[in-house]
Amino acid sequence: MKNITTPATTVERLPLYYRYLQKMDSQGVEVISSKELGDGLGIPSTQVRKDLSYYGEFGRRGVGYEVSDLMKNLERILGLDNNWKVVLVGAGNLGQALVNYGGFKKLGLNISHVLDIDTNKIKSNLGSAEVYPMKQLRTVVTENDIKIGIVAVPSEVAQQVADELIDAGIKAIWNFAPIHLRVSDDIKVRDEDLSIGLISLSYYLSN
Amino acid sequence: MKNITTPATTVERLPLYYRYLQKMDSQGVEVISSKELGDGLGIPSTQVRKDLSYYGEFGRRGVGYEVSDLMKNLERILGLDNNWKVVLVGAGNLGQALVNYGGFKKLGLNISHVLDIDTNKIKSNLGSAEVYPMKQLRTVVTENDIKIGIVAVPSEVAQQVADELIDAGIKAIWNFAPIHLRVSDDIKVRDEDLSIGLISLSYYLSN
């Protein structure tokens, strides 16, 4: 393993590997080859091996990868063993869907706190997350040492919410507002622009 | 304009251009340079020009791009003038959030029909979309000539739902289930795997 920078595309695939391993593990599979792993995800086996090689040598030649072992390694690599707390700002339709989305808990991630301007409007289907008014943003973030924030508010206020989150100590933002957030270099922003998916399908159907 | 295949990454950026132009247009801006457009989205001006150049020459040297003109061209390129009907399968939290997501209508796309196994469970906040039981999948798709389907059902049934949609005539699928759908080559699948976003933030915070 040389210390070359990992391609961004590799990072996107690691979660897929991890989740597929979870699935195989739950089915009692103990050893898996890069071919089997790749086939399950529509990814070439060469790419699976190459991706993993950025982080170490996890397999045995002639044999494959031990499922539980590779899972543990990926947990560490992806930082899932940190048990991050996550704060969600904006409890509209999308925000509520995210809180109730089952996929995160399995991954050691959970939306622990929810903020909204109108705490009354929030329906009670927010699972185990605690709900607070926007005013308490700073308190919630600092007292719980939260580093990850989700922005699910209207575009017009997204930049302001991001600024407040960063000011309170947030280091990574998952942004669902369809605007370009301006942040300093030490803050990681991940845009999840839902319109793009649907428009790109329209594009491919038309061309 | 030569006929080279357009990079997939370019297709992802076209919707961003289009939406930013809509915003500028609503603010009364009539002409915009690739620099201004790029700055608003965090994209280099060279890339903006290169992206557009795959489809034609839309600007005037020394001047820039006429906003309304470029918008019309992008509408055509993205196929937004087709006024696609879209069928959503799965009216859970996420499905409901998608139906109520305001961003699509502005783009000439709209979720016109919703399917779910349990029509009773569906709350009434599904806007103008019509709700049908799963049994009517084929009828809804064929009678309305729908080509785009959204899969927002649990992973266990996602492949089966996709198969049924394709069998009824759907050509493009927006898949929110975190599994790899197996489809023939003439079907376009766009995966929207929500876990990846959050996990990748965890990764970047840990490294």
Place this chain on the structure above:
DNA sequence: TAGATTGTTAATCGATTAACAATC
């Protein structure tokens, strides 16, 4: 003409894939 900005070429950078020695 002087200044601005496009459209495009060529150079650079980054990601994927093929091939194969190493090794279980």
Place this chain on the structure above:
DNA sequence: TAGATTGTTAATCGATTAACAATC
């Protein structure tokens, strides 16, 4: 040893960026 599969190198492929002539 024979068969299988990893880890890695080198070749290929694809995307971004710098530079600049064309032109308003």
